[in-house]
Amino acid sequence: MILDIIAQQASFKGLTFVGTGDFLHPSWMKQVQAKLEIVEEGTFEHPRFGTRFILTVEVEDDRRVHHLIISPSISSAEGLYEEFSKHSKDINLDGRPSLNLSAPEIVEISRDHDCLVGPSHAFTPWTSIYKEFDSISSCYEDQVDKLAFLELGLSADTLMADRLMELESVPFLSNSDAHSPWPNKLGREFNRFELSRPVSSEMIESIREKKGISLNVGLDPKLGKYHMTACSKCYSQFLAKDAEKYGWRCKSCGGVVKKGVLDRVSELADFESPLHPDFRPDYLRIAPLSEVIALALGCSNPRSRKVRRTWNRLIEHFKDEITVLVDADLAEIEETSGPQVALIIGLFRKRQLDIDPGGGGRYGRLKIPEELIKAQRPGGQRTIAEFS
Numbered sequence: 001m002i003l004d005i006i007a008q009q010a011s012f013k014g015l016t017f018v019g020t021g022d023f024l025h026p027s028w029m030k031q032v033q034a035k036l037e038i039v040e041e042g043t044f045e046h047p048r049f050g051t052r053f054i055l056t057v058e059v060e061d062d063r064r065v066h067h068l069i070i071s072p073s074i075s076s077a078e079g080l081y082e083e084f085s086k087h088s089k090d091i092n093l094d095g096r097p098s099l100n101l102s103a104p105e106i107v108e109i110s111r112d113h114d115c116l117v118g119p120s121h122a123f124t125p126w127t128s129i130y131k132e133f134d135s136i137s138s139c140y141e142d143q144v145d146k147l148a149f150l151e152l153g154l155s156a157d158t159l160m161a162d163r164l165m166e167l168e169s170v171p172f173l174s175n176s177d178a179h180s181p182w183p184n185k186l187g188r189e190f191n192r193f194e195l196s197r198p199v200s201s202e203m204i205e206s207i208r209e210k211k212g213i214s215l216n217v218g219l220d221p222k223l224g225k226y227h228m229t230a231c232s233k234c235y236s237q238f239l240a241k242d243a244e245k246y247g248w249r250c251k252s253c254g255g256v257v258k259k260g261v262l263d264r265v266s267e268l269a270d271f272e273s274p275l276h277p278d279f280r281p282d283y284l285r286i287a288p289l290s291e292v293i294a295l296a297l298g299c300s301n302p303r304s305r306k307v308r309r310t311w312n313r314l315i316e317h318f319k320d321e322i323t324v325l326v327d328a329d330l331a332e333i334e335e336t337s338g339p340q341v342a343l344i345i346g347l348f349r350k351r352q353l354d355i356d357p358g359g360g361g362r363y364g365r366l367k368i369p370e371e372l373i374k375a376q377r378p379g380g381q382r383t384i385a386e387f388s
């Protein structure tokens, strides 16, 4: 995860802007300042690939809940570092430092430095707000009105989160925290903004004003690794009531069973089906292109050479992943990489692929629907037109 590679791979994905991550880490910030050019205060650009960056960091509070902070400038980031370093033992070591501060204290200090702050991956079962608390107000107390956003996380989407009444005035961010720079990890989730200029100050303003985010885009929550309640060792899935009965221990291997995001949302939900506030943008479900190609080619490994060859051909032709997944003409995809890939991308767009849902820390997997497998048997060939 070095800036040159992140910037290059972001352009293949189709991302204009990427969060720097880790802006409290002194040597990472040195890299940001050495490798990137300043477009204007708080907006950085990679000189070769043109990818822009905004200052972001995740921190852990004294209850092990994670919060995302977005900074408008280097001076705000430095001010925050100065303050937080008084309350952290690992701020110079860990990109996501642990702070000996409560959630309300973190919000207050961040806002004193003009930063936006909100809960990270809000529903995941390890280090999120809803793992630890039943409501945002019990976590953020008197600072709850100061939250700028809530990050949905890979295993949840707008349809799930808008079942909670307390989130009706909170903007959602669909970000994914990449730990490797390749397009099957970078930008698994992203936000589309309508801005007059692609700069950090406008992005921050539009989150603050709840009016610039025009689309949240992310994994189908079933592809997330904590969607279902499941064992964290052998990944057997359980109904929440059974898991509770067995004391959150796995019946087959004795491992710890983790409550899935779906069950957690259902527990907290005020509404049976989502109630979206007026400002809430649509949520578009996507998957990494390499996984869609792997499915089309019958490869189990989305990083295999065969998958990469097809991926390269598509990116050379269409420039970036999002275009291929969402916008490109299917006939043109067929010309570039064959009928099978075009067929699967068509099914993907119409949400006709099946998914084996993830849980317990294992990602969900895309599957070709049974009826299509039957249709593909000799004598049963069907054309793309019949499926798309």
Ligand SMILES: [Zn+2]
Pocket (backbone or CB within 6 Å): 058, 066, 120, 121, 127
């Ligand atoms: Zn985190």
Ligand SMILES: [Zn+2]
Pocket (backbone or CB within 6 Å): 231, 232, 233, 234, 235, 236, 250, 251, 252, 253, 254, 255
């Ligand atoms: Zn197990």
